[in-house]
Amino acid sequence: MSVIGEQIKKIRTEKGITQEQLGELIGVTTQAVSRWERGGTPDAELLPRISDVLGVSTDSLFGREEQSYSLALARRLCCMSQEDAFRYALNICWAIEIGLMRDLSIVDDFMGKLIDDSVSADSKRNDYFAKIIHDSGLSLMRISPDFKHFFLMQENGSGIGSHLSDFESLRRVFALFADEKLLRILFYIYSMPNMPIATSLISKKTGLSLGETDRYMKKICENNLAVQTIVATAEGEINTYSFRKESFAVPMLCFADEIAKKDLRPFLGCYDRKGKLI
Structure with missing residues (x-):
């Protein structure tokens, strides 16, 4: 053919x-x-x-x-300001989410929901999620007006198990985030993404002693979740720490938050692995 x-x-x-x-x-x-x-x-x-x-x-x-569309999209994003490019890319992600529903009758109605930040009249008070789950893959999107992200995975038929690190390595990662004091520190330094923070301030804001803070920050840096910088002052050198932007911790925390939510507001959902819609 x-x-x-x-x-x-x-x-x-x-x-x-x-x-x-x-x-x-x-x-x-x-x-x-x-x-x-x-x-x-x-x-x-x-x-x-x-x-x-x-x-x-x-x-x-x-x-x-x-191929032509992908090339044109990449070129268009290259010509935009960084802020506009991210906003435009997120709108493309929403178009992908709607398109994967494979229902032309909903496209016109749903496409404006994310772009116009018009999820609903009370959208400022709720978190909305879109979920598309098929045998071929899955996509998840958070579409709250001030907190949006997107995940897409094409499945290969054999599941994800064979592609993951060994069990013990993954257990150590989850144990790291399960430590209440460490998570408290991460919450604080991640709330200050563009500013180095001194150990003394981290200690004050988290309620931990200086010794505990130093020990935890060492562990956090060893796991590439933050970056240490030594700053010279009139009183001597001090340690400061900054949020590591390339860390995978950010998407992990975003998805962990979705698991933890008790009042999810599903905005759009499709599930066909057992031939049913949710």
Whole structure:
């Protein structure tokens, strides 16, 4: 089968159009459509008509639309300010979340919900989540007006177990975050993401002694959750610590917060592994 024939069949089937209906809309016979889908290639002058009828670009008939769109998106993001690029990228993530529902009837209504920060009249008081779970993968998105993030994973059929570190290594990570004093420190230094913080201030804000603070900060830095800097002052050198922005702790804490929430407000959800919608 030719690429064009393969794409015509794929798009036609997705849209629920029969070969006969497509032929009538284009102005060719059913046999012509069947011939294309079995390996033939339509005449070049028919391609614009075929793309119009199927509601796709000509590039998509050659299987190039995804590559072209991805390239155009990357170039557009490169030309934006950093703040605008992140805002635009998040809107793209929301479009992905809606698209993975595979329901054209909801697209127009739901697309504006994130972009306009108009989840609901009381959205400032609630956390909203979108969940899409299919056999092919899953995506999760938090769409609270002031706290948004996105996660997408394509599954390989064998689960995630074989790709994770050994059990003991993971247990140590969870034990690290289970330490109440360490978590208290992380909460504080993560609330000051752009400022080095002295040990004495961390001690004061968390209620820990200076000795405890030093011991915990050493452990935190050893696990790459913060960065230590020595600052010279009139009284001598002091240790300061900064939030490590490239740490995986931030997404981990975000998702841990979603697990901990008792009053989740599901805004959009789809689950098809057992053929049901939630």
